[in-house]
Amino acid sequence: MVPLAWALRGAGHDVLIASCGISINAATRAGLAAVNVARGVDLPALLRRYKDSFRQAFPPATDVALGDATASVFTELCDVMADGVFAAARDWRADLIVYTPEAASGLIAATRLGLPSVFLSIGLVHTPALMRARYATMQATCARHGVTTLAPPAAWIDLSPPSLREARSDGWPMRYVQYNGGQQWPIDPARDSRPRVAVTLGTMVPFVYGLTSLRSIVEAAGHIDATFVFAYGSESPRELGALPPNVQAHSWIGLDVLVATCDAAIHHGGFGTALAFLAGGLPQIVLPQGADQFRNADALRRRGAALVPAETESRVDTLRRLLRDEGLRRAAEDVSREIAAMPPPAEVVPRLIGLLH
Secondary structure, three states: OHHHHHHHHHOOOOOEEEEOOHHHHHHHHOOOEEEEOOOOOOHHHHHHHOHHHHHOEOOOOOOOOOOOOHHHHHHHHHHHHHHHHHHHHHHOOOOOEEEOOOOHHHHHHHHHHOOOEEEEOOOOOOOHHHHHHHHHHHHHHHHHOOOOOOOOOOEEEEOOOHHHOOOOOOOEEOOOOOOOOOOOOOOOOOOOOOOEEEEEOOOHHHHHHOOHHHHHHHHHHOOOOOEEEEEOOOOOOHHHOOOOOOEEEEOOOOHHHHHHHOOEEEEOOOHHHHHHHHHOOOOEEEOOOOEOHHHHHHHHHHHOOEEOOOOOOOHHHHHHHHHHOHHHHHHHHHHHHHHHOOOOHHHHHHHHHHOOO
């Protein structure tokens, strides 16, 4: 959202981020105006109640019912945010609302206010049509706002490289531009003669599952002539076990730093993480844990840009292949060029403003 918001700001338009929890601090650190639409809500407690649901894989893309357990957490999040999003859009006198797939409170506000809305996809299969079925679980929230039928978005933006999509997209293409916040690089950008491999599970996976799934990577890393940079995303790396000398462990490193300083990547298959490494042309190993990660992993495997090893496969052999397989690297570099050829956010801005006329 941040690159698009700044593209709008750069074109002279006003932008307000309506969100809650840690997203408010993230928005203000990005230099954007933000309003907390869920004051007084204990969001960490809400997420903890649904912690186990994140372990479940999303159903197939063809299952438009999307009857997975994760729908419940987003239904409740939508409900606690809906009043605040509506009030913010009304009082700030918004002309256009851009919302992400699970943030249906934005679509509810747009429908109630009669404003055009734009769906910003953040997944390989997310489309407005697919998400309509999930929004059916938000009937009580819609009824509270006097909305009987949600208006379809005026347009939708697709961040996915075409070769990774399961079906042809009718969304507006927009280049994925990673944003991780400003930071001082915690690792030396200069590379020695050994390859450098980034390893991360993002932030949600360590919260839900912990870090034990990476122990096999830690153990195998000691047998590989490479440097492994772990961004473990939790309070402590204890679950990783004993670290060999060629493993560096950091609680947090922005993906932009890892992309710029590494030659390959190992991750969980989150959409943003996968696209960040693909944009950098890095071959990958994907270790999916839940949600849409299995689907993303399969798409990268089919494209030839990633390995998705079975539990029984030797991690040492997989790591060696990651660093030696030229086909993997060529496929990742092909997708990188594909992403670079997509319109940047600044080129999408005139299309957004055109919806107002």
